[in-house]
Amino acid sequence: MSMSPKIVVVGCGISGICAARKLVQSGFTDVKILEATARGGGRIKTGRFGNSIIEIGANWIHGPSEENPVFCLARQYGLLDPEALNPENQAMDIKGHPPWVPNVFTSSGRKLNAEDVYPAQDMFVELLSDISDLHTQGGEPCPSVGEFIRSEVPQRVAERWKDDDATTRSLQMSAISNLLKAECCVNGTHSMDEVGLASYGLYKTLPGLDCTFPGGYEGLVKNLMSELPSDLVIFNKPVRCVHWTQSEPRENAVIVECDDGERFTADHVIVTVPLGYLKKHQATLFRPPLPLHKMHSVQRLGFGTNNKIFVEFDSPWWDAECDAIYLLWEDEDVLEQQRTDVHSSWIRKLFGFTVLKPTEKYGHVLCGWIAGHESEHMETLSEVEVTRAITQLVHQFTGNPTITPKRTLHSQWFHDPWTCGSYSYPAIGCSAQDLENMIEPLPTKGSQSRPLQVLFAGEATHPCYYSTVHGAILAGWREADRLISHYSKSKL
Numbered sequence: 001m002s003m004s005p006k007i008v009v010v011g012c013g014i015s016g017i018c019a020a021r022k023l024v025q026s027g028f029t030d031v032k033i034l035e036a037t038a039r040g041g042g043r044i045k046t047g048r049f050g051n052s053i054i055e056i057g058a059n060w061i062h063g064p065s066e067e068n069p070v071f072c073l074a075r076q077y078g079l080l081d082p083e084a085l086n087p088e089n090q091a092m093d094i095k096g097h098p099p100w101v102p103n104v105f106t107s108s109g110r111k112l113n114a115e116d117v118y119p120a121q122d123m124f125v126e127l128l129s130d131i132s133d134l135h136t137q138g139g140e141p142c143p144s145v146g147e148f149i150r151s152e153v154p155q156r157v158a159e160r161w162k163d164d165d166a167t168t169r170s171l172q173m174s175a176i177s178n179l180l181k182a183e184c185c186v187n188g189t190h191s192m193d194e195v196g197l198a199s200y201g202l203y204k205t206l207p208g209l210d211c212t213f214p215g216g217y218e219g220l221v222k223n224l225m226s227e228l229p230s231d232l233v234i235f236n237k238p239v240r241c242v243h244w245t246q247s248e249p250r251e252n253a254v255i256v257e258c259d260d261g262e263r264f265t266a267d268h269v270i271v272t273v274p275l276g277y278l279k280k281h282q283a284t285l286f287r288p289p290l291p292l293h294k295m296h297s298v299q300r301l302g303f304g305t306n307n308k309i310f311v312e313f314d315s316p317w318w319d320a321e322c323d324a325i326y327l328l329w330e331d332e333d334v335l336e337q338q339r340t341d342v343h344s345s346w347i348r349k350l351f352g353f354t355v356l357k358p359t360e361k362y363g364h365v366l367c368g369w370i371a372g373h374e375s376e377h378m379e380t381l382s383e384v385e386v387t388r389a390i391t392q393l394v395h396q397f398t399g400n401p402t403i404t405p406k407r408t409l410h411s412q413w414f415h416d417p418w419t420c421g422s423y424s425y426p427a428i429g430c431s432a433q434d435l436e437n438m439i440e441p442l443p444t445k446g447s448q449s450r451p452l453q454v455l456f457a458g459e460a461t462h463p464c465y466y467s468t469v470h471g472a473i474l475a476g477w478r479e480a481d482r483l484i485s486h487y488s489k490s491k492l
Contacts, residue, residue, distance in 0.1 A: 007483065008256050008264050009033040010239050011272035013042025014469055015457045016475035017224050018069075018128035019270050024228060026484050032264065033228075034256065036238035036418050039224050041272070043419060044469065047311050049409050052217045052362045056308070056411045058469050063206025063214075065090045069473045070220070074213065079224040084211040095386075096186070096205040098492045100323035101353070106174070107329045109399025117326075120175035123156055128183075132201040143428045145200050146193035149180065150335055163225055170330070177332040181351035181368070188467060189304040190350040190372030191397065196302075202435070204464040210220030214361075217469075237262075238418075242269055243287045244453040246443050253450040268452055270479050276303045276420030286454070293351030297437035301460060302427030305414040307375045309350070309368035311390055312406045316357065316364045317398050325366065326352040327397050342377045347389045349374035379412040386410055423467040424460035435463045439475075439484070452486055 007023060007331045009016045023031050030348055039467055045057035064071035064084055067260060071090075074080050083089065104112040122387075134140050137209035142148050153176065161169050189195050211218055225233070243255040252265035271278075275298070282298050283289060289295065315411040318325055342464030353366035368390065370378060378386065387408045395401045412421045426434075457475040 004029045005267035005483075006030045006034070006252060006265060007270065007485070008266040009037065009270045009423045010242070010256070011018075011458070012040040012233050012235075013214050013272055013274075013458070013472065014044055014059060014221065014224075015472040015476035016270065016272040016470065017228070018473045019222065019250045019272065019457055019480045020232060021224055022228055022312040022477055022480035024143055024193055025482065026480070028483075032260065033233045033342065034237045034239055034264070035233055035235050039236050040233060040235075041218055041221040043413070044217045044221055045425070046213075046218035047409070048311055049365065050099070050363070050364055050407065051275070052356065054310055054356070054367075054409070055212070055217055055363075057309075057413075058217050059206075059212065060210040061206040062096070062210055062468050062470065064211050065206055068206050068208065068470045069477075070470045071208065072182045073224070073473075075219055077220065079213055079215060079223070080211065080221045081214050084209075086248070088209070089209040091207060092209045094205075094209060095218060096203075098210050100321075101319075101321050102324050103227060103318045103322045104175075104326045104328060105243045105397040106171075107327070107331070107354075107396060109397060112171075112328075113397075116171065117175040117328075118475075119161065120172040120179065122178055123153070123160070123172075124179045126154060127156075132453070134197065134201065134360065145183075145195040145197055146180070146191055148175075149192065149292065152322045153334060165303055171328070173333045173335070174328040174330050175326075176334040178326055178328050178351050180365050181349060181371070182326075183306075184349075184371040185306045185351065185369040187304070188371060189302055189308045189425050194302060194304075196426050196428045197429045199430045199432070202426055202432060202464055203466065206470070210390055218247060236405055239285075241285060242271065242454060244269075244442055245449050246447060247449055251454045267450070268455060268483055270457055270476075272456075272458045272476065274419045274421070274458065275301060276422075277418055277425045278460075279303060280420050286442075287354070290442070294367060294437050294440065294442075298435035300427060300430050300434050302425040303423070303460070304372060304425065305375045305422045306371045306422040307378060307411045307413060309370065309378070309386060309390065309408055309410045311353070311366045311368060311401065312409050313364040313366070314406060316359075317394070317400065318366075319402050324391060327393070337489035342373050345376045346370075346374035347393055350393070376414040378410060379415050383408060383410070400440070425467060432463065435461070435466070439463070439478075441479075452483065455482060 009020050012033045020031050043057040061070045102114050210252040238259040240259050241257045254266045254269045256264040350368050350370040353368045355364040356365040379482045394403050441452050457479045461475045462471035
């Protein structure tokens with residue numbers, strides 16, 4: 001084997017970039033990235049909205065602390081606010097739920113005090129914590145997170161809120177319903193009924209108070225790419241099929257066939273495409289097809305949609321210190337399955353907004369969050385239709401018919417042909433083994449043909465940081481390290 005093996009990386013998202021960068025830094029000279037679109041970064045996508053820089057894709061550094069490669073790289077490149085670097089912020093352990101100052105509005109146009117919904121929030125946090133603990137205890141009472149919550153809520157309500165009147169209890173139920181929608185956004189799923197109860201606890205959080213990139217997340221991508229040779233990435237080069245071999249150890253084991261007919265021979269290919277794309281195209285993307293156990297794991301893992309709707313106002317209708325606005329529909333009860341028509345009532349799935357800060361930089365801009373099929377439907381609407389729906393919503397919840405958005409902008413991750421959604425989650429029936437299967441290179445162990453022909457990276461291949469940018473980076477590094485160690489062994 002030559003010491004300059006040909007390595008092709010499929011996809012120029014952060015995982016592919018980090019894999020290629022590590023290989024190049026380790027002395028590999030024949031590395032190429034094939035990218036389907038005209039830009040690098042994948043689901044990291046910074047845009048403009050009026051005079052503001054906004055994140056259409058990845059938003060936060062989740063758990064900005066020493067173990068987080070996004071934080072360490074961002075610090076190295078000088079991309080963070082001084083506040084994000086202070087030791088107290090790095091030491092805070094928020095367990096994935098940031099301590100936002102909330103404003104709460106109801107569908108009858110009332111503004112509540114934050115403490116009015118504390119009972120619901122406490123119960124919800126406790127339920128999620130109990131679910132994470134189930135993972136270590138083994139044996140789960142029902143298949144999904146949603147079912148567990150619905151089965152647990154009535155008895156906990158009966159115990160704790162027995163002295164409350166029906167109106168108060170009804171309000172708490174609306175609040176739990178709202179928190180479930182927010183949790184759908186966090187998990188990138190249509191419903192918590194689709195998230196596996198047993199596997200919910202696989203996800204691990206890192207310490208640190210979530211922070212953002214003041215100059216945009218794409219600054220990280222640009223810095224990383226600037227360290228790659230300029231001709232390493234070939235843009236507008238969709239890959240049609242990765243031809244690998246299970247039997248004879250031929251020279252340049254892999255052939256990467258592109259949509260335009262061009263073929264690249266390689267010793268190793270690192271596939272970093274999003275799980276959504278893999279789900280849709282796995283049957284044709286590999287020849288021979290993926291082994292059955294790997295195919296089944298691709299099918300079993302969940303991949304859903306979480307979109308943002310940016311809304312700008314002339315003046316704020318929320319408090320100055322507010323970080324997040326929650327919208328409670330008073331006619332919603334967490335125990336009743338919502339069987340609403342997606343087309344007519346999609347806006348109900350929007351749990352609320354986060355406030356873009358600081359105001360001096362953004363003006364009065366909110367970011368609305370919506371997941372699932374309603375979110376996918378929203379993508380098909382025009383900016384005018386989305387603005388109209390948001391306007392009606394704000395009028396109803398504030399009781400003020402004069403508030404009017406200046407403009408809106410929404411993301412469209414489901415209809416993006418190269419992502420087909422937002423990010424992965426462990427669906428019902430999913431286990432740690434499925435994530436292991438995702439990571440396993442081709443050919444599988446025991447094969448006579450050349451090892452490590454096809455490797456897999458990307459956020460959906462990280463066993464506990466799936467759905468995050470840091471998970472994607474670590475997965476890219478993992479596969480680069482696999483090749484580095486393979487060649488350092490073959491030198492011995």
